[in-house]
Amino acid sequence: MNIGVCNFPLGMTKEILEELRVPIFTNQVEFHPFLEQFDLLDYSYDNDFLITAYSPLAQGKVMENETLQEIGEAYGKTPAQVALRWLIEQENVIAIPKASSREHLENNIDIFDFELEDEHFQAIDDLEKNHRIVNPSFAPDWSK
Numbered sequence: 001m002n003i004g005v006c007n008f009p010l011g012m013t014k015e016i017l018e019e020l021r022v023p024i025f026t027n028q029v030e031f032h033p034f035l036e037q038f039d040l041l042d043y044s045y046d047n048d049f050l051i052t053a054y055s056p057l058a059q060g061k062v063m064e065n066e067t068l069q070e071i072g073e074a075y076g077k078t079p080a081q082v083a084l085r086w087l088i089e090q091e092n093v094i095a096i097p098k099a100s101s102r103e104h105l106e107n108n109i110d111i112f113d114f115e116l117e118d119e120h121f122q123a124i125d126d127l128e129k130n131h132r133i134v135n136p137s138f139a140p141d142w143s144k
């Protein structure tokens, strides 16, 4: 049996693994070039679970970002493909983009024939990372 959790910040993830001692397969959280999940990712390396990146295209906003556009031009890829590549090049990360057209679906799968240069990866790391999109009133305290 594989257990997945969703929207668990670091503290809740630690609680389930360390206090309740329930092993998880994945924690699905919002993760894209404009929102960091570095702490959770670090913790996943020591505790052997995957991070599933939801809204990995920042609900389409990646397409408007100049840095992602410029990087995309270097590889002949779209900003969406660059964003997905940045996510999946990080160990333990899988991404679940939503697409409703065939073109977007094909585009999102076509990301396995290039690799980001270190400088490009770093440039995406350096983008401002405080843009949380999914934040309903019943959300947990993300900082804990």
Ligand SMILES: NC(=O)c1ccc[n+]([C@@H]2O[C@H](COP(=O)([O-])OP(=O)(O)OC[C@H]3O[C@@H](n4cnc5c(N)ncnc54)[C@H](OP(=O)(O)O)[C@@H]3O)[C@@H](O)[C@H]2O)c1
Binding pocket: 006, 007, 028, 053, 054, 055, 056, 057, 058, 059, 060, 063, 078, 080, 081, 096, 097, 098, 099, 100, 101, 103, 104, 105, 107, 108, 134
């Ligand atoms: N667990 C949770 O709390 C939670 C919360 C939010 C979302 N999710 C899940 O995460 C998944 C995706 O998240 P999301 O829909 O919020 O955001 P997303 O995948 O970041 O963005 C979807 C948007 O990006 C567009 N898009 C997709 N592929 C594209 C491409 N190649 N080029 C340009 N635009 C592209 C889509 O347009 P088109 O539709 O026109 O293709 C749509 O407008 C969904 O399965 C959703 O259920 C989970």
